Amino acid sequence: MHLKRSANHKLNNASAASSRLVEAEAEASRNLEAWQRNAADFANYRRRVSEERQQHLAQGNAALVENLLPVLDDFERSRAQADRPPAWSEGIDLIERKLRSTLEAAGLSEIETVGRSFDPLFHEAVTHEPSDTHRDGEVIGQVRAGYCFKGRVLRPAMVRVAKATGEQFAESNHEQDQEIERED
Numbered sequence: 001m002h003l004k005r006s007a008n009h010k011l012n013n014a015s016a017a018s019s020r021l022v023e024a025e026a027e028a029s030r031n032l033e034a035w036q037r038n039a040a041d042f043a044n045y046r047r048r049v050s051e052e053r054q055q056h057l058a059q060g061n062a063a064l065v066e067n068l069l070p071v072l073d074d075f076e077r078s079r080a081q082a083d084r085p086p087a088w089s090e091g092i093d094l095i096e097r098k099l100r101s102t103l104e105a106a107g108l109s110e111i112e113t114v115g116r117s118f119d120p121l122f123h124e125a126v127t128h129e130p131s132d133t134h135r136d137g138e139v140i141g142q143v144r145a146g147y148c149f150k151g152r153v154l155r156p157a158m159v160r161v162a163k164a165t166g167e168q169f170a171e172s173n174h175e176q177d178q179e180i181e182r183e184d
Contacts, residue, residue, distance in 0.1 A: 058150070065108055066154045069147060071099065076145065111146035111157045113139045122146060124156040134162035 075096040078084070084092070111122045118125060118137045126143050134140050139159045146157025 061106065062149050062152065062154065065103060065106065065147075065149050068099070068103065069155055072096070072103075072147075073144065075099070107150035108154075109148050111148060111153070113142040113146070113157045113159050115139065118159070118161045122148075122153060122156055123159045123161075125161045126158050127160050128163040129160055130165045131162040132165055134164065136162065136164035138162045 075092065078092055079096075113123065116123075116139050117135070118139055123139060123146065129140065131138075131140065138161070140162045141160035142157055143160065144158040147154045
């Protein structure tokens with residue numbers, strides 16, 4: 001009997017130990033899963049913060065570049081002055097080239113205008129001028145340069161746009177109709 005009790009006691013102890021082991025393994029599994037979730041959440045947080053930092057930096061750079069655009073306009077106007085002394089003119093041109101190359105290296109690009117079709121995403125029409133020699137909607141002159149920074153329009157170009165007259169107008173509209181049909 002004593003042996004039986006001893007065997008039952010050992011069996012109960014083994015059963016209890018086994019039960020505690022199963023509970024400990026389950027708790028360890030829950031802790032591991034919680035740790036893995038927290039590690040993934042932290043990695044996502046770090047990625048998100050890094051992306052936001054890059055976005056804020058890009059916005060700050062775009063704002064700085066946009067504030068420098070009037071300086072580029074002033075260089076353009078100074079170049080138009082005919083009574084500039086040659087040495088002064090060369091110095092101003094050198095400074096302008098350095099500024100432009102620095103801004104271009106940072107991602108600034110000038111919007112193409114003359115000879116292009118008017119595009120309201122990139123151009124702001126200042127005038128529409130009758131023309132027998134240009135297509136309807138063709139940009140025929142630039143009033144103020146427009147710029148993109150890293151693919152985003154900072155300032156549209158101010159342009160003069162041709163309004164075709166007579167036969168040129170009819171040909172231009174026919175070409176536009178054909179382009180629309182091709183797109184469909």
